[in-house]
Amino acid sequence: xxxxxxxxxxxxxxxxxxxxxxxxDWEHLVNALVGVLRRHDLxxxxxxxxxxxxxxxxxxxxxSYYERWSASIEHILVEKGILSAEEITAATxxxxxxxG
Amino acid sequence: xxxxxTHPGLQHHVPLSERAKxxxxxxxxxxxxxxxxxDEVRETIDRARRxxxxxxxxxxxxxxxxxxxxxxxxDDAPSAVFELGYRLSRDxxxxxxxxxxxxxxxxxxxxxxxxxTSLLGQPPDWYKSFAYRQRAVVEPRAVMREFGLHxxxxxxxxxxxxxxxxxxxxLPRRPSGSEGMxxxxxxxxVTRDSMIGVGEARKPA
Amino acid sequence: MGVGAGELxxxxxxxxxxxxxxxxxxxxxxxxxxxxRIASISGPFFNPESRAHGGDGLPKRRLCSVExxxxxxxxxxxxxxxxxxxxxxxxxxxxxx
Numbered sequence: 001x002x003x004x005x006x007x008x009x010x011x012x013x014x015x016x017x018x019x020x021x022x023x024x025d026w027e028h029l030v031n032a033l034v035g036v037l038r039r040h041d042l043x044x045x046x047x048x049x050x051x052x053x054x055x056x057x058x059x060x061x062x063x064s065y066y067e068r069w070s071a072s073i074e075h076i077l078v079e080k081g082i083l084s085a086e087e088i089t090a091a092t093x094x095x096x097x098x099x100g
Numbered sequence: 101x102x103x104x105x106t107h108p109g110l111q112h113h114v115p116l117s118e119r120a121k122x123x124x125x126x127x128x129x130x131x132x133x134x135x136x137x138x139d140e141v142r143e144t145i146d147r148a149r150r151x152x153x154x155x156x157x158x159x160x161x162x163x164x165x166x167x168x169x170x171x172x173x174x175d176d177a178p179s180a181v182f183e184l185g186y187r188l189s190r191d192x193x194x195x196x197x198x199x200x201x202x203x204x205x206x207x208x209x210x211x212x213x214x215x216x217t218s219l220l221g222q223p224p225d226w227y228k229s230f231a232y233r234q235r236a237v238v239e240p241r242a243v244m245r246e247f248g249l250h251x252x253x254x255x256x257x258x259x260x261x262x263x264x265x266x267x268x269x270x271l272p273r274r275p276s277g278s279e280g281m282x283x284x285x286x287x288x289x290v291t292r293d294s295m296i297g298v299g300e301a302r303k304p305a
Numbered sequence: 306m307g308v309g310a311g312e313l314x315x316x317x318x319x320x321x322x323x324x325x326x327x328x329x330x331x332x333x334x335x336x337x338x339x340x341x342r343i344a345s346i347s348g349p350f351f352n353p354e355s356r357a358h359g360g361d362g363l364p365k366r367r368l369c370s371v372e373x374x375x376x377x378x379x380x381x382x383x384x385x386x387x388x389x390x391x392x393x394x395x396x397x398x399x400x401x402x
Binding site: 005006007008009010011012014015016017018019020021023024026027028029030031032033035036037040042045049052061063064065066067069070071073074077082083087088089091092094095096 | 116117118119120121122123124125126127128129130135136140141142144145148192208210211212213222224225226228229230231232233234235237238243246247261
Binding site: 237 | 332335379385386390
């Protein structure tokens with residue numbers, strides 16, 4: 001019936017977890033990167049949302065907030081031909097090699 | 101070139117998910133290609149860290165003490181907060197909604213996490229949680245009780261689902277006993293939660 | 306596309322179009338097909354349904370803050386107070402009188 005982001009009123013008995021986690025550096029990075037990309041007119045907020053909504057429902061549900069943003073940034077930048085998925089994967093493996 | 105010093109995103113010995121690493125990789129590639137400047141992300145992080153609920157509290161305290169400012173704030177919030185030096189982020193408008201003895205507002209974004217970051221900083225984790233997004237629209241009083249706020253039966257609860265281009269700031273009720281307090285002290289009574297609607301302003305000590 | 310620009314006014318009773326297009330849109334499922342009243346109008350803003358897909362967002366659309374009675378949205382599932390309301394911002398082209 002509805003897409004995974006369209007959550008208002010979906011039944012749940014889960015209490016609201018009021019604890020807040022300290023942001024990791026990468027979460028600050030993702031949040032800021034979106035701001036930078038918006039200023040450069042490389043991505044707008046509607047595209048960011050569309051990229052999040054394009055995630056498979058299971059991945060949407062299991063991802064953290066900024067993991068969803070990461071998925072969307074990649075989706076939009078690849079779609080626009082600004083970066084390729086292959087070079088992002090290669091750069092990700094460089095990070096693995098350097099940092100384990 | 102080594103970009104570890106100028107490009108944030110990796111804390112030693114903190115395991116990162118694939119999506120987290122890919123975001124760091126995307127930033128490195130954009131910097132290498134000079135699509136984004138070397139310090140832009142760092143500067144943006146620093147700017148974002150300077151915003152906090154203290155900004156929204158200043159707006160509320162001014163509205164409590166200056167009726168003509170409050171009128172302007174309710175009519176045209178972006179212009180009114182600009183008077184206090186606040187510039188809104190791109191793409192979004194701002195509306196202020198007033199809590200009274202008869203009407204209580206609670207703000208949620210069921211579709212994502214729209215929030216007036218220009219005045220409140222980053223939203224708390226719970227605001228972005230599935231539980232809050234799902235429950236706030238259909239059982240707002242139960243949600244508010246979890247935050248310790250009991251709204252009387254004869255007060256109308258009006259949930260605001262902030263789904264589009266407007267961000268909402270709740271103007272909480274001024275607490276009794278705060279008469280004559282200077283504006284700066286009043287701002288100290290205004291909590292983040294009272295500007296979302298899951299709380300009320302603190303009573304003076 | 307429903308109504309022409311400028312036709313809707315504050316106070317109008319409106320029905321939200323009951324559609325789920327494949328493209329990005331900002332109308333939550335639980336107000337589709339429901340009846341409410343326009344409490345205020347702002348904008349116009351760029352149309353997100355266009356801007357999300359590489360379009361220029363034109364023509365801009367006015368944004369209507371539509372107030373619903375909670376019992377009209379949820380029926381018996383709404384177990385709180387009968388007077389409670391919900392306000393949702395909906396672009397004008399989603400609304401019909």
